[in-house]
Amino acid sequence: MPKRGKKYIESAKLVDREKLYDASEALELVQKTSTTKFDSTVELAVRLGVDPRHADQQVRGTVVLPHGTGKTKKVLVLAKADKIQEALDAGADYAGGEDYVEKIQKENWFGFDVMIATPDMMGVVGKIGRVLGPKGLMPNPKSGTVTFDVAKAVEETKAGKVEYRVDKAAIINVPIGKVSFGAEKLQDNFNVLVSAIIKAKPASAKGRYLKSVTIATTMGPGIRINGQKLMEQ
Structure with missing residues (x-):
């Protein structure tokens, strides 16, 4: 495992690794765990209960994030x-x-x-x-x-259109904004993206769809979100 810096260790103490957080709580916490001097990107990682080797279990699409990603694309x-x-x-x-x-x-x-x-x-x-x-x-x-x-x-x-696409390990990684956006704007972006991923659930996917939902800043610790709750909303 890579050696972690002092700042990372301090910010990791704020996160309960055993806990599944509500999305709003996690998005408040993700800002406190950002240790970089620059405006960190907040990344969403979703592990899905699909087998990407099968064409009928591909999860892919695009969505326009209401507040963009904080990066202007060329x-x-x-x-x-x-x-x-x-x-x-x-x-x-x-x-x-x-x-x-x-x-x-x-x-x-x-x-x-x-x-x-x-x-x-x-x-x-x-x-x-x-x-x-x-x-x-x-x-x-x-x-x-x-x-x-x-x-x-x-x-x-x-305007902030992003593509989400499941990789070979059945994980989707997408940036949802910058730490400076604040919890409210990050929540708006998070909601739009997660809703799109849930809607894109393949008919052939069996069992639990959102296996794990994690958010983290650049170089910050991962914060796990209760995926089951998101499916029920």
Whole structure:
């Protein structure tokens, strides 16, 4: 186990590891356990009772957090003709066609957090699929990043749209904001995200769905939340 610093040990004392907290209590506590000098991100980790190896037990979707994540995402739009201007007018940081694909190929350029592409550009995007995939940057219709409505996609991304997706270990990790947001705003974001995850429960998932729900700040201790209570709300 990594050696923990003094601040971490002190903040960990505030958390009862055996207890399952109510969400509101946990979100108050998560701010007290933040030990960094910078404005820490609050992360939500949900372990689900699904088997991600089965296609019918994939849990994935997007949601716009009411207060955003505290990080402004840089957006690259790959499109043709008038759609390029539409993307820039909507607030895209970069918009263009094959020139950007070439830039990524030749210069290994990744000066963006989200890539949005129109369907007629996916053939070109496929050329760099091998480098986009591992970085989680490949546009996908399920996450709303393959669309002709580029203005809406850019606006939603800038407004705080996040993607949640179960990984191989059946865990979803998503940031829900910054410590500076305060408990109320974090609670709003938490509620919207957890509701979306519960609604996305696959019909084929058996047994307990929310196996564990934990929130933590960057470098802070994990605080466990009562998942059963969330399912009943």
